[in-house]
Structure formats: structure tokens, C-alpha cells
Amino acid sequence: MTRLKGYGGKVLRVDLTHRTYRAEELDPSLAKAFIGGRGLNAYRLYWEVPPGVDPLGPENKLMIATGPLVGFPHGLGSRLNVTSRSPLTGLLGDSNAGTHFSEEMKFAGYDQIIIEGRSERPVYLYITESGVEFMDAEGLWGFTVSQTHEAIRHELGDQRVQVGAVGPAAENLVKFAGVFFNVYRAAGRTGMGTVLASKNVKAIAVRGDGYIEAENVDELIKVIDEMLRRIYENPQYWPRRIMGTSRVLMAGQRLGFLPGRHFQDPVVDYAYDVSGERLAREYNVKVRACSAGCALPCARFFMIKRGPLAGLMGEGPEYEPLGGFTVRVGNRDLDRALKIILKVADYGMDAITTSEVIAWLMELRQRGEITDEEAGVKLEWGNPDTIEELVDMIAYRRGIGKVLAEGVKRASEMLNRGKDIAFHVKGLEMIQADPRALKGYGLGFAVASRGADHLRSEPFVEVEDDPELGKKMFGEPEAAMRLGVKGKGKLINYFEDLNAIVDSFESCKNTAENMLILDFDMAARAYTAITGIHVTESEMREAGMRIVNIERAYLVREGVRRSHDRLPKRFLEEPLRSGPAKGHVIELDVMLDEYYDVRGWTRDGVPRRSTLLRLGLKEVAMDLEARGIKLED
Amino acid sequence: MESKGIHVVVDPSKCVGCNICELWCSYEHEGVFSRSLSRISVITYERLGFDYPVVCQQCEPAPCVELCPTGALSKGKLGEVNLDKGKCIGCRVCSEVCPYGAARMEPREARYPLICDLCGGEPMCVARCPTNALSLSKVTNVKVKPRNAAEAFAISELRKLADEWGVDVDEA
Ligand code: SF4
Ligand code: SF4
Ligand code: SF4
Numbered sequence: 001m002t003r004l005k006g007y008g009g010k011v012l013r014v015d016l017t018h019r020t021y022r023a024e025e026l027d028p029s030l031a032k033a034f035i036g037g038r039g040l041n042a043y044r045l046y047w048e049v050p051p052g053v054d055p056l057g058p059e060n061k062l063m064i065a066t067g068p069l070v071g072f073p074h075g076l077g078s079r080l081n082v083t084s085r086s087p088l089t090g091l092l093g094d095s096n097a098g099t100h101f102s103e104e105m106k107f108a109g110y111d112q113i114i115i116e117g118r119s120e121r122p123v124y125l126y127i128t129e130s131g132v133e134f135m136d137a138e139g140l141w142g143f144t145v146s147q148t149h150e151a152i153r154h155e156l157g158d159q160r161v162q163v164g165a166v167g168p169a170a171e172n173l174v175k176f177a178g179v180f181f182n183v184y185r186a187a188g189r190t191g192m193g194t195v196l197a198s199k200n201v202k203a204i205a206v207r208g209d210g211y212i213e214a215e216n217v218d219e220l221i222k223v224i225d226e227m228l229r230r231i232y233e234n235p236q237y238w239p240r241r242i243m244g245t246s247r248v249l250m251a252g253q254r255l256g257f258l259p260g261r262h263f264q265d266p267v268v269d270y271a272y273d274v275s276g277e278r279l280a281r282e283y284n285v286k287v288r289a290c291s292a293g294c295a296l297p298c299a300r301f302f303m304i305k306r307g308p309l310a311g312l313m314g315e316g317p318e319y320e321p322l323g324g325f326t327v328r329v330g331n332r333d334l335d336r337a338l339k340i341i342l343k344v345a346d347y348g349m350d351a352i353t354t355s356e357v358i359a360w361l362m363e364l365r366q367r368g369e370i371t372d373e374e375a376g377v378k379l380e381w382g383n384p385d386t387i388e389e390l391v392d393m394i395a396y397r398r399g400i401g402k403v404l405a406e407g408v409k410r411a412s413e414m415l416n417r418g419k420d421i422a423f424h425v426k427g428l429e430m431i432q433a434d435p436r437a438l439k440g441y442g443l444g445f446a447v448a449s450r451g452a453d454h455l456r457s458e459p460f461v462e463v464e465d466d467p468e469l470g471k472k473m474f475g476e477p478e479a480a481m482r483l484g485v486k487g488k489g490k491l492i493n494y495f496e497d498l499n500a501i502v503d504s505f506e507s508c509k510n511t512a513e514n515m516l517i518l519d520f521d522m523a524a525r526a527y528t529a530i531t532g533i534h535v536t537e538s539e540m541r542e543a544g545m546r547i548v549n550i551e552r553a554y555l556v557r558e559g560v561r562r563s564h565d566r567l568p569k570r571f572l573e574e575p576l577r578s579g580p581a582k583g584h585v586i587e588l589d590v591m592l593d594e595y596y597d598v599r600g601w602t603r604d605g606v607p608r609r610s611t612l613l614r615l616g617l618k619e620v621a622m623d624l625e626a627r628g629i630k631l632e633d
Numbered sequence: 634m635e636s637k638g639i640h641v642v643v644d645p646s647k648c649v650g651c652n653i654c655e656l657w658c659s660y661e662h663e664g665v666f667s668r669s670l671s672r673i674s675v676i677t678y679e680r681l682g683f684d685y686p687v688v689c690q691q692c693e694p695a696p697c698v699e700l701c702p703t704g705a706l707s708k709g710k711l712g713e714v715n716l717d718k719g720k721c722i723g724c725r726v727c728s729e730v731c732p733y734g735a736a737r738m739e740p741r742e743a744r745y746p747l748i749c750d751l752c753g754g755e756p757m758c759v760a761r762c763p764t765n766a767l768s769l770s771k772v773t774n775v776k777v778k779p780r781n782a783a784e785a786f787a788i789s790e791l792r793k794l795a796d797e798w799g800v801d802v803d804e805a
Pocket of ligand 2: 688689690691692695696697698714730731732733734735736748
């Protein structure tokens with residue numbers, strides 16, 4: 001097999017139990033069908049991690065994959081997906097990060113790294129073109145994320161070594177610990193760091209001196225220049241460059257979707273005080289790109305310049321941690337929020353889940369279902385000392401932290417309290433947006449293959465509130481109106497397919513998807529130019545559907561059906577109390593029916609046999625049927 | 634070893650660490666995309682939010698050119714360092730004497746050094762940097778006449794910034 005142009009060409013399998021590894025050739029037909037990154041990982045997860053596997057046992061596998069655009073100077077950033085069976089949800093775990101690790105592993109020749117087994121002692125892996133070294137990490141155990149980065153670069157004597165590390169939270173088996181790259185860039189969701197730590201791996205370091213080529217480089221440069229032009233002409237260019245995702249906080253205030261005090265207040269009276277606008281004016285000192293090939297650098301570097309925390313600095317924050325440690329927990333103190341955000345990242349925890357378990361506990365207290373004595377802290381909305389203390393307690397599993405470290409679903413089961421306000425879907429906690437004010441997003445949370453999360457669909461066009469656009473794109477005016485219901489199934493189908501492609505190219509959603517730079521047509525042209533394999537626009541869309549469907553098949557095999565595609569009761573039954581979307585609930589069932597119909601799934605959420613066959617997933621259909629899951633035609 | 638000729642100047646406050654300069658430099662000279670085959674290399678310190686692309690300063694006289702035992706390195710019309718790959722024996726002297734660490738050996742077989750040749754006067758890295766962190770300076774020499782102490786102070790303070798643009802500011 002010749003190396004497919006634009007790919008590293010190899011899949012690296014590391015067996016921790018036996019301390020061996022081998023590099024396999026990447027099968028070009030697989031690369032065409034699943035593109036790379038998230039798609040390749042979903043394929044492996046389906047076939048290599050069958051039902052019943054303990055997420056924290058040695059039979060679970062963890063995959064890291066990069067995509068075909070990574071390593072070219074395209075302007076869309078370079079990312080990777082970390083995929084495994086999730087210890088948080090027990091289902092599909094998958095998280096994406098923008099990091100230099102991604103291009104470095106490709107230059108080392110690997111499109112995918114598969115980590116299997118369990119090491120007897122703590123190790124970190126040092127991966128280069130010549131293979132894998134199992135490095136002793138006994139002395140690193142207990143280190144935070146940033147300490148681990150520094151120690152490894154010091155030991156290897158190379159500042160360009162890219163590191164993905166876990167912090168103490170993962171070591172303590174907090175179920176929502178992430179893998180942290182470039183110190184600040186998190187593959188935060190679904191507990192991928194916990195899986196790595198359970199295998200006794202403290203970090204993965206990679207360094208690559210290789211290169212990549214394109215089959216038709218002149219055409220690729222044309223595509224790149226067109227994408228760059230689209231980026232620079234886009235009106236979002238400057239706001240994004242100045243504020244990155246932190247700009248969403250004020251948008252949330254304007255549209256009334258903030259998660260104030262655990263989704264009780266969709267607008268708050270202190271939004272500006274904790275906003276991206278304020279960060280830009282008073283805190284940000286520099287702009288950074290999270291990864292190679294980014295022409296819209298949006299990772300800000302901040303410094304607190306006044307007050308007791310003066311001198312504290314770091315990268316970010318993104319909207320999710322920002323919203324999580326301010327409005328979701330009712331905290332108006334931006335300086336303290338920044339300190340907490342850095343701490344959560346240095347412990348190596350998912351900021352979204354951490355903010356949910358804390359907010360959930362505070363609402364329990366508000367309802368009088370827990371006392372301060374029982375919790376061991378003074379539970380008071382917005383108290384930064386409480387929040388910080390709870391973060392410490394979770395990371396080190398102290399006191400009530402032991403319960404919260406299990407995630408909100410299990411915590412509510414363990415305490416047998418507050419199940420109705422445990423805001424998760426399929427075990428993954430909801431992000432910082434109230435779906436009653438963003439109905440397409442709400443549908444997206446309900447059906448997303450990894451649980452309540454916007455990044456599978458990110459249907460940003462509904463925020464435009466432009467009926468003409470909705471008609472043009474989906475034949476339904478309401479599709480592009482955030483409080484509309486009709487057409488949302490089509491909307492989510494389209495953007496789920498697109499994001500599957502963006503995630504598999506491993507490009508950045510801020511540019512590629514949110515600014516519609518890498519649409520199906522552009523993706524097809526880029527893929528053809530890079531690999532020389534001719535792919536059309538509709539084949540590209542089909543690849544997106546294939547990825548969505550194999551992920552769904554994984555869930556269906558685990559027993560997931562329509563009854564799991566649910567949002568928590570508050571969003572379905574309690575009308576929003578204030579803000580522009582006051583009075584709204586989310587009409588989930590109508591939207592679900594439309595979504596399934598367009599997907600070619602039954603109304604129970606199971607892919608039809610004909611759908612799977614049309615997408616070339618015949619083996620998957622056979623596997624499901626062999627396991628007694630009846631497929632309809 | 635001060636730079637007196639044209640060279641690529643860096644404004645570190647603008648560099649975001651996107652490696653785009655490296656990837657294009659590698660393509661321009663080697664026909665493939667790589668970080669390691671670039672003549673410019675970005676050093677990153679995440680905890681300071683800091684990125685700095687290290688590149689040849691086109692010293693005059695240049696220690697690498699002076700000390701190269703085979704005459705493989707020479708100065709071109711723009712004052713740029715040119716490499717004659719045929720004459721290079723991969724002895725590493727240039728890379729060892731470069732005061733800026735800007736002359737790395739080609740990483741795979743270390744057959745020759747990667748030294749910036751200014752792309753013949755039209756630097757790819759400068760053209761492609763998305764944040765204008767790079768520019769190509771002639772050493773422009775500006776003469777100014779401060780009229781009072783305040784102006785003299787302002788000029789002396791601004792000299793550093795001007796220097797980053799490759800501009801020499803002299804008092805007339
Ligand atoms: S292209 Fe410009 S911003 Fe990017 S790393 Fe190079 S000098 Fe810095
Ligand atoms: S390679 Fe180094 S020594 Fe030679 S001219 Fe460039 S900066 Fe000076
Ligand atoms: S001027 Fe040309 S050779 Fe020099 S660093 Fe830039 S791209 Fe490379």
C-alpha cells in the first residue's frame with residue numbers, strides 16, 4: 001500500500017500491558033469512507049470496543065486521531081479527537097481539542113494512535129517517527145497539567161515536544177477528567193483523561209520531523225486561498241479575533257439563553273461584568289492560535305492587572321468555562337472566576353461538568369434538600385470561596401466531592417435527590433445554553449451522540465432569526481428562527497453531517513463550520529486536491545451521514561433509543577421566567593419525529609436497514625441484527 | 634554581528650504561534666509541508682502566551698559564511714546567505730556558530746543546514762503570516778531632529794519598536 005497523500009499514513013497501536021507497539025498502514029478505503037479524526041475513531045470504537053467493556057478496565061481502548069487538512073497552512077486550525085468508551089456516560093466518549101499535538105503526530109507519521117491494555121506502573125509515552133518509548137512517570141504522578149508539561153519537556157530537552165497530559169483529577173478517577181494539550185487546550189468532555197489515567201498513562205508526548213504532500217498542490221493552494229478570503233471577508237473575523245468564544249456571554253444575555261443559577265435566570269443583571277467584552281478591554285494582553293494553520297487566532301492570553309489576584313495569567317477563557325463559573329453558579333466576581341477556571345484546567349477536569357455538579361448542589365440547597373453541614377461547605381449562590389473549595393474537593397474526592405466526582409447523573413442517584421434537576425442527556429452534562437431559547441440547539445443536545453452537547457450540531461443559523469435564510473437553506477422559515485420548531489429536524493441533520501466532516505478533517509468549528517468556510521463542496525475539493533481521490537460534494541455529505549450513523553449504531557447497540565434522546569424536565573415543562581424568550585418551553589417530540597424521519601431512522605431512533613446499507617454500513621447492520629436488534633427497512 | 638542587510642524582522646507581540654510561516658517556508662524550499670524543514674522556527678512558551686519565530690538575521694559579517702570550510706555558504710546580492718548544496722559536506726559548523734540558533738541542520742540525515750535565503754527577495758513567510766508579525770526590512774535609516782528634551786526622550790523610547798520594524802532611527 002502506498003501512503004495516501006496528505007495523511008501520515010500509519011496507525012500506531014500501543015499495547016501497555018505488554019509494553020509493545022506496532023505501526024499499521026492506514027487503509028486508504030477506510031480513509032475515504034471515514035475521512036479521519038472523529039470518523040476514524042468512531043469506526044474503531046464500534047468494531048474494537050464491544051458492549052460490556054468496563055470503561056476503566058484494560059479492555060477499553062483510547063484513540064487519538066488527526067485529519068487530512070492538518071499540517072497544511074489552510075487557515076482553519078488543527079485539531080484532534082480523543083475517543084473511548086466513556087466512564088462518565090458508559091456510552092460513546094469523544095472529545096476534540098485544538099492543539100499542536102495534532103500536526104506533530106502527523107509529522108511523526110501517525111493519523112491515529114490506539115492505546116490498549118493497562119500499564120503496571122505509571123508511564124508516559126514518547127512517540128516519534130521511530131516508535132514509542134515507555135518512559136517512567138512514577139515521579140510525575142500527582143503533578144498538575146502544567147507541571148507535567150514542564151517536567152516532560154525538561155526531561156526530553158525539547159520545547160517543541162507536544163504533550164497531552166492528565167492531572168490529579170484523572171488519577172483520582174474523577175469521572176469527567178480530560179486530556180489537556182499545550183497546557184491549556186482541553187479534550188475535556190466525557191472523561192477521556194480518566195480512561196488514560198486508569199491505564200496508568202500520565203501523558204503522551206509526541207515529536208515528528210516528517211512532512212506531508214498534496215497530490216495536486218496547485219489546486220490545494222487555490223482552495224486554501226479561497227478559504228482564507230472567506231475568513232477575512234467574514235464580518236465575524238474581528239469580533240472572533242478579539243474575543244474568541246467569550247463573546248457568546250453577551251449574546252446569551254441579548255437572546256436570553258444564559259444558564260443563570262442553574263438555568264433559573266436566562267438573563268442576569270451583571271452580564272457585562274463577566275463578559276468577553278470586559279475581558280478584552282481590561283484583561284487580554286495577547287492573541288494566540290491554539291494550533292498550526294490558524295488564520296483566525298482566537299485564543300486570548302489574559303492577565304489580571306489589579307487587585308489581590310494581580311499577576312495571575314493564562315490562556316482563555318472560552319465561553320463554556322467562563323459562563324460555567326460565573327452565571328451558572330451565580331458568581332459575579334470575574335477575577336475569582338478566572339482563578340477557578342485555571343485551577344479546574346490545571347487539575348485536568350471538564351469545566352462544563354464541574355460547573356453543573358456545583359450548580360446542581362447549590363440548587364439542592366436552595367430547595368432545602370441538603371444542608372451546609374451535610375455538604376461540608378457553605379452553599380450559597382455565587383460565593384467564590386465555596387466554588388473554589390468544591391473544585392478542590394471534587395479533584396481530590398474529599399467529602400461531598402466524592403459524590404460530585406461521579407457526574408451529576410450518578411450523584412443524583414447516589415444521594416437519591418434532585419434527579420429532576422440533574423441537567424444531563426445520556427449522562428453528559430448540559431452546556432451553558434438554555435434550550436428553551438434556542439430550540440434547534442435543544443434538539444441537538446437531545447440527539448448528540450455523546451450526550452448533551454452543542455458541538456455535534458452547532459446549528460448557529462437559527463440564531464440569525466432570518467426566515468428567508470431558513471426558507472433558502474431548508475425550505476422552512478422556522479429552521480433559521482431560534483424559537484421556531486418546524487424544520488429543526490432538517491437543520492440538525494444538515495449541521496450534524498457537516499460537523500462530522502469538520503471534526504474528521506480536524507478543522508476548527510469557529511471558522512470551518514460557524515463561518516461556513518469548509519462546506520461540503522469545499523471539503524470535497526480540498527479532499528480531492530490533497531489525496532487525488534475524487535470525491536464529490538454529495539459523497540462528502542454521505543461521509544458525514546456515515547459517521548453520524550456509525551456513532552448512532554454504537555449507541556443503539558448499547559440500548560439507546562428515543563427514550564434516551566430526552567431533555568431534563570425543566571426545559572420541557574417549566575416556561576422560561578424572564579428575558580426575550582420568556583414563557584417558552586421546548587417542544588422536543590415534534591422536532592424529534594422530524595429529525596428521525598430525515599435521518600432515515602425509525603421513530604424509536606433506530607437506523608433503518610436501508611439507511612445503513614445506502615451508507616455502506618452493511619457489516620454494521622449485520623452486527624446489530626446478529627445481536628438481536630431488529631432493523632426495519 | 635549586527636544585521637546590516639535585509640532580513641526578516643519579527644514583531645513578537647503579534648505572533649500567535651500558528652506555524653503558517655514554517656509550513657510555507659518548507660513548501661517553498663522543499664516542495665513539501667513540514668515544520669522541521671522550515672528555515673524559520675517558532676518557539677512557544679504557553680504559560681507566558683509567548684511565541685517567537687527564530688530566523689536568520691543575515692549578519693554582516695556572517696560567522697556561518699566566514700567559517701564554512703568548503704565555501705558552501707556565500708552572501709548574495711541582498712546580503713542573504715545562500716547555500717550551495719553541492720559543496721556542503723554536512724559538517725555542522727554553520728549551525729554551531731550561528732549566534733541565534735537560526736541555522737538548524739536538516740533533521741533527517743543532517744546533510745545540509747536550513748538557513749533563510751530570503752526567498753530571493755520575496756519572502757514567503759512574510760507574505761503568508763496572517764497577523765503581520767513578520768516583515769522584510771531593508772535597514773531603513775531615518776534621521777530625526779528632536780527639538781526638546783521631551784521629543785528626545787520619546788524618540789529614544791520608540792527606538793526599540795522601530796528596531797523591531799528594521800528601522801534605524803538616528804539623531805541628526
Ligand atoms: S505565521 Fe506569523 S503569526 Fe504565525 S507563527 Fe509565523 S510569525 Fe507567528
Ligand atoms: S545563519 Fe546565523 S550566523 Fe549565519 S547569517 Fe544567519 S543568523 Fe548569522
Ligand atoms: S524569507 Fe523565505 S527562506 Fe527565509 S524564513 Fe521566510 S520563507 Fe523561509
